[in-house]
Amino acid sequence: MTTPTRATLEKALKSESKLQAAATQIANELTGGTYNIADLAEQLGFALTSPDTEQRVAGTKLLSAVLSALPGDVLSSKQLEFLTTFYTDRLRDHHNVMPAIIEGLNALVRMKQLPAESVPLLLHAFFQYTTCQSQTRGDRTKVFNMLKFLTSHCQPELVKMSGDFLYGLINSIDGERDPRNLDIIFSFMPEFISQYPLLHLAEEMFEIFACYFPIDFHPSKQDPEAITRDALAEKLTNCLVASEQFAEWTVSLAVEKLDSELLVAKLDSIELLHQAALKFKPDALEPHFAQIWQALKAETFPGSDNADVLRCALKALAELLKSAAKVPSISQNYQSTVLGVVLPHLSDVHHRLFHPATAISLMCVSGDATYAADKILNTFLLKLQAIELNLTCCEERIRFYHIIAQVYKLAALRDSLLKLDKTILLPLQDDVIQALRLCERDDFDAKQQDLELQRAALSVLCECVPVLSEEQRALIYKALVQLVSHPHIDLDFKMLTVNLGALQPVELQSNFIDICMRNFDIFSEFIKRKIYANLLPLLPQIAFTQRILDLVMRQLFTETVAEPGRLLALEALSALLNQEDQRFIVELQQQSNLLHKLIELANQTPELPLASLEMIAAALSRIMQQLPLSEQSAIVSEYLPTLQLHQTAHLYVAKGLLGYLHKDISLDDHFERLLDDLTKLSLSTDNEQLREIAHHLLCSLVNKMDNNEANRNQVKRITHQLKAAVKAGDERAVHLLAWLAKGLVVAGFEEAADIISDLTDLLEHPTLSSAAALAFDIIAAEYPELDLPVVKFLYKQKFFHTIMNKLGTKLSSYCEHHMKAFIYVLKATxxxxxxxxxxxxxxxxxxxxxxxxxxxxxxxxxxxxxxxxxxxxxxxxxxxxxxxxxxxxxxxxxxxxxxxxxxxxxxxxxxxxxxxxxxxxxxxxxxxxxxxxxxxxxxxxxxxxxxxxxxxxxxxxxxxxx
Structure with a gap:
């Protein structure tokens, strides 16, 4: 194949579609080496040099379209040098030719073999002979995409152009209004500004972005890919903080716009200050901090009426202080300025500036914890020493303690807690401990405010454990013993005991844990519950694990323990099993054979109350779920044959062993007996709790059964038995059918359809229609406590269509029970x-x-x-x-x-x-x-x-x- 003839090219230039098709074909031929770009340019010369503007436009458009369709590595550097010369000369052509030239330039700069010296030639010519803002929106988009590509791929060449490129770039951007183009500009300019020297044009570069701040833009609702105002504002902010040379102008701009009455302007200005704190070094912002603080103070002290403005202003201030902490001299200057304003207002909790002062003070601690915490804590110490500690007036102290706790916490997060001034901390902690020990006084009556003071004191002590002195810890242990043994007070101090145990295990053991255990048997049920609550969180700490386990096991399995005490121990065991991981539970089972002991406990005489049996079942379930399949199977084989489900204790043991049994463990050997016993129990007992257990076990059992003929026949047999009971008017049989159907429906067994058909027919029964309607609620409802591991894909859709086929024709009559049943089905659809x-x-x-x-x-x-x-x-x-x-x-x-x-x-x-x-x-x-x-x-x-x-x-x- 040869170069396209003039006639072919003239034909291609007649319409846009033909031109694009020809461009694609020519690009393929050039890629295949059929001819080269010079041959094409020679054949296309009649159009490229035509005195007719329209023909020059068409010819240039074809050439540019070919370049756009070519792979980036086809043209050689010599060919690209030739094309560069052509396009730079053509930039002086008629403005109608410019769109085609811009498309060509956009393709040309992406060619891999483009000579380095061609880039400055192209850009000099483009900036000299073309005004970007006089082009159409689409052509400006191509220009900005070209500039974006050049700034990321041709940095050395652009740096050599020095101010010429910067000046041309600024002129190209200046005045752009289209959001899509601005999105392109704001996306690539931050990186460009941060990497290129701005020379004497830094302020001009800043101003081309400052004129857009704050962004006032509302995207079209009809645009499916509309650029949001917030996204555009975020990118603009990145441009305004891209260079530290912008610091002075950025601060001035943010402070100026912060005075605006518009909410969006305030929020954007605060975010600009926040980003400036993140991007600029402290010494760049230090000369302007007083100006920034005055602006932020107006929004935080006493504070803006708008919660978003207040939150963002505090966030910006915190970032400024945090950044300054890298330079101690600057940090202390900032902190002194801010704290000098707010600290005087921390002494009066009733003053309107107390809360804003508190918020700002905490921001100071989050910035420079050591310096700010000492100043703030000393302020509180002086105030606390001046007011009397008593029970009748403790509101002020409570508020102080809550703030002190937050100061300690922030200092710990900044790894500064141990660096704080001990001469301030120790007397402050003495005051807190004295407040905690008020519970030891005879006139402490456990009123709400008294308890609030205790909680506030505990919150402080939880945070300051690492800096407590030995004498202070001794007093705390005495107070904790008093709290845990108090007959009426129930305060949560688990975190304090956990923190003390982690740092001082020997002290906690001898001064608190041993005392609790030594007197455990003589304590009331209320006190025992508190001891369990505070000891169980210590279990993961190896120093206490065995002692706490021994206490629980002793209370569980000692025959002389009275029933209320055993129930408490069972609750503690359940809490322990729920908070620990699989490894711990498996080890506990292997070491102490806990599951066997629990089963023996359930079967003891006299029979345990239902509450205790329920706790045993929950513990058994938790243990079974964590054991390997082989152990689960062995346990079932050992204990299941001996269970008589008509006995309450045995039923609860079955619930614990089978309720969450893994679906891969076969129960075929016991399936018939389990079905018969559970069915008989459900139909005979009047105890709703026992019936519910039987229903859940039956439902789970049929859901997990192996899909074989023997098991299906057993289900059919039980179903026939229940149908006979239904004919006799037994409402309980209807409920049991519903639970069987639920397990079968979820697992996708075909036998479910027969039961659903029978339940549907019962909707017209004179006495059982209400029960039948509720049966559909049972089938459709979700039961988190029910284990149904076998789930058929799209079973809900199949259930819906089954019911639709059965009830669809009857819904037109709107029988009450048909309607109710169908609504229950729709709930799960x-x-x-x-x-x-x-x-x-x-x-x-x-x-x-x-x-x-x-x-x-x-x-x-x-x-x-x-x-x-x-x-x-x-x-x-x-x-x-x-x-x-x-x-x-x-x-x-x-x-x-x-x-x-x-x-x-x-x-x-x-x-x-x-x-x-x-x-x-x-x-x-x-x-x-x-x-x-x-x-x-x-x-x-x-x-x-x-x-x-x-x-x-x-x-x-x-x-x-x-």
Whole structure:
């Protein structure tokens, strides 16, 4: 194949589509080496040098399109030098040719073999003969993308251009208004500014960005890829702090705009100061700190009415102080300036400046912990020494202690706690310990304020454990013993004992733990509970592990321990097992054979109360879940054959062993007996707790059963037995069928369909219809305490379609129990499935809202409607005339229905206001009038929802509300 002929090229230049197709073909031929770019330029010369402007435009456009389509490594440096000369000369051509030239330049600079000296030639010519801002938006985008590429790939060449490139770049950017182009500029300029010398043009460079600050831009709602104002503002801020030469101008700009009444201007200005603190060195900001502090003080002291402004201002101040901490002299200058203003206001908790002073003081500690903490703590020490310590007036002390605790915590986070001045810390801690020891006085009556003082003192001591003296720790141990043995006070000091144990295990052991254990048996149940609560968190510390375990085991398995004490020990064991990891539990089981001891304890005579058996079952479950499969299987084989499930203790042991048994462990050898025993128990006992255990075990058992014929036949046998009981009118058999169906449905067994069919038929039964409807709630509901590990993919969708096929034809008659059952099913059905069937289900939902006869069904129906309305579903938009009266009626039902229904109805009314205004306006007056009744509802939460909904309806159609 030869070079394209003039006739071919003339034909290609006639339309845009032909030109692009030709460019692609020519690029492929050039890549394949069929001919070279010089041959193409020669053939295209008639258009490139034509006196007709339109033909020159078309010819240049074709050449540029070819360059854009070429891979970056096809053209040689010689060819690129030739093209550079052509394009630099062509920059003086008619302005109509410029778009094509810009496209060509954009492609040219990306060529890998482009000679280094060609870059300055191209840019000098471009800046000299072209004005960027006179081009179209699309062409400016290409220019900025070209400049972005050059600044990241041609740094040496651009540095050699010195001020010429900077000046050209500034002129190209200056005046740009398009958000997309600004996004490109703001994205690459921070890196450029930080890496290139700005010479004498630093201020001009800063000013081209400062004119955009703060960003005032609202993206189009129709643009799917709109640039957000916040994203653009963030990138602009990065430009303004890209060079330390900008420090003075950045501060002046931020302070100036901080005076604005516009919230967005304030927030952007504060964020600019925050970024300046992050990017600029302390010595660059030091000359301007007084100016910055005065500006931030106006927003923090006493503080802005806007919470966001206050929070951001404190964050910026904290970063300034933190950055300054790298240079001690600068840091102390900053700290002295700030603390000199706020410390005098920390002495009076009732002064309006106390809270802002506190917030600023804590920011100081987060910056330079050692210097600021000493100053602040000394201020509190002087104040505490001047006020009397008593129980009648401790509000001020409580507030001081809370702040002191935060100061200690921040100092510890900055690794400065041990560096603080001991002459301040020790007397301050003495005061706190004295406050804690007030509980030892006879007149301490455990009023709320007295307890608050104790909690505040404990919060301080938790944080200052590493700097407590030996004498102070001794007093604390005495106070802790007093607190734990007090007959009425129940204060949480777990963190204090944990921290003391980590640093002083021997002291804590002898002064607190041994005393608690020595007198444990004579303590009341209330005190024992407190001891467990404070000792169990110490278990991970190896110094205390065995002693605490011994205490719990002794209380569990000693025959002489009375039942209340054993129940406490069981609760402690459950807490211990829940807080520890698998390794610990497995080791505990292997070392002490805990599971066997618990089973023996459950089976002892006389029989334990149900509360204790429940705790034993929970402990057994936790242990079983952590053991390897082989051990789980061995334990089941050992204990299961001996269990008689009609005995309460044995049933609870079965719950512990089988409730969370791994699904891979086969129970085929015991399956028939378990089914029979659990079924018999469920049908015969009147104890609801025992029936619930039987139901959960049956449900989990059939869910995990091996899918073989023998097991399925056993399920069918039990099902027939239950059907016979149903015919005899036994409501308990209906519930049991529901639990069997639940396990089978989740696992995807076909036998579930027969049970569901029977339950559906029962919806028309004269006496069992209500139980049958509730059966569908059992099948559909989620039970976190129920272990159903075998889950069939899309089982919820299959369950829905099964019910739809059974009940679909009967829903048109709107029988109450059919409706209720189907609503329960919809609760568990994925939203996407409901949406596909909404035309069939919509009338049912509306009829449920009109029925007003069952709060549970109403809450489900309202929740489903809300999901659709929040997505502004068109079906519900078309039926607002039905939904609105129903919701308004439900919002007024103060006697028949509970408040959850009223709140859900009001929330739905609120969500409806998100529909287009023209849809809502016909209903506005009626809705706002009826909602007035809900404003007087006796329940506060209902009134809150009513106010929210009514305000939203009032704003429908308002000038600023759409």
């Amino acid at each position: 994925p939203h996407s499935v409901i949406r596909l069937n909404i035309k069939q289900l919509g009338p049912l939902l509306f009829k449920t809202l009109d029925a007003h006869n069952d709060a549970h069904s109403l809450c489900i129906a309202l929740g489903i409607c809300q999901n659709f309305v929040q997505q502004q579903d068109t079906y519900f938009q078309a039926h607002l005339g039905h939904i609105l009266p129903s919701c308004l009626e439900l919002s007024k039902q103060k006697t028949q229905l509970n408040m959850q229904v009223r709140i859900a109805a009001l929330q739905l009314l609120y969500d409806i206001t998100k529909y287009p205004t023209y849809v809502l306006l016909p209903h506005k007056v009626d809705v706002t009038l009826v909602l007035a009744d809900a404003l007087d509802d006796p329940k506060r939460l209902v009134r809150n929802a009513a106010v929210k909904a009514r305000n939203a309806w009032y704003l429908v159609g308002a000038p600023s509300g759409d």
